[in-house]
Amino acid sequence: MNQHQNRKPDYEREMRRAGIRITRPRKIILQILTDTEDHPDAMEIFQRASAIDSSISLSTVYRTMKLLEGMGAIHRHAFEGGRARFEQAGGEHHDHLIDMDTGDVIEFHSNKIEALQEEIARSLGYDIVHHRLELYGRKRKR
């Protein structure tokens, strides 16, 4: 089974250490993020947070996402269409396959592809700072 309880890097501790206040909205958002298996966007996070504390504002969600991104606690993805989507960081690096019909995101990883990317960049005289590999597709029919 999946480990759910210990998989949470203690961001609260890290935030305290950095002199960042642990507020009620931030606690709630952090909880939502760690509870989540999918890749929600700011509006979805806002709605889930509102259900817990209806006074939370969308601005705060955005501000918190930016804060967490800066701490390296989450990754922001600008997939095609509309809003940015987030996922908690901490796992292994991976790329994404987006189901064009459902919006579902499937994570995958290929050392071979990573190596080829490095090789290509090097041959062009560049160092890769980061990259983005997204496959957009539909479930195979048959």
Add this chain to the structure above:
Amino acid sequence: MNQHQNRKPDYEREMRRAGIRITRPRKIILQILTDTEDHPDAMEIFQRASAIDSSISLSTVYRTMKLLEGMGAIHRHAFEGGRARFEQAGGEHHDHLIDMDTGDVIEFHSNKIEALQEEIARSLGYDIVHHRLELYGRKRKR
């Protein structure tokens, strides 16, 4: 020298056939696109077009880009940061390496990577409709 004159798929003919009017703004924008080696955004295209005919509007640039994209005459890329950038279609498929310092775009292609992508998607039960591979990097120092 680069070939400039024959490299232009005759979109005007194609548009006429589709009952689309060849207007002055469209002619100018099409010309800018075929003359261009880089990946300009709508604002850059608008400025280059304005230099030729100052009455052209940004809306028309956007509308024309959408029209051309629909025809398959250009590709739209949503690289990181700000605006979408365009390039005329017609060449071989390729991916992009973006110079984070200059914004320059370098095109590259890897059959191996393409094949691996297909393989991964297949193993996940998906057919790839399209994909996006962008490397963000800086010129190697040394």
Add this chain to the structure above:
DNA sequence: CTTTTTAATGCAAATGATTTGCAATAGCGT
């Protein structure tokens, strides 16, 4: 546990890119 300090919040207004409604204009078939 009250006071103090100042970061964080909520709200509304601002941004920035792109799109759209609409009246005026200009392709192009006749």
Add this chain to the structure above:
DNA sequence: ACGCTATTGCAAATCATTTGCATTAAAAAG
């Protein structure tokens, strides 16, 4: 040249995200 209607320019509208500011509330201090 004429008329039909697609296309344009302009301003206003969208959409996602950010920001200014007065208020609130963490957490540091007493």
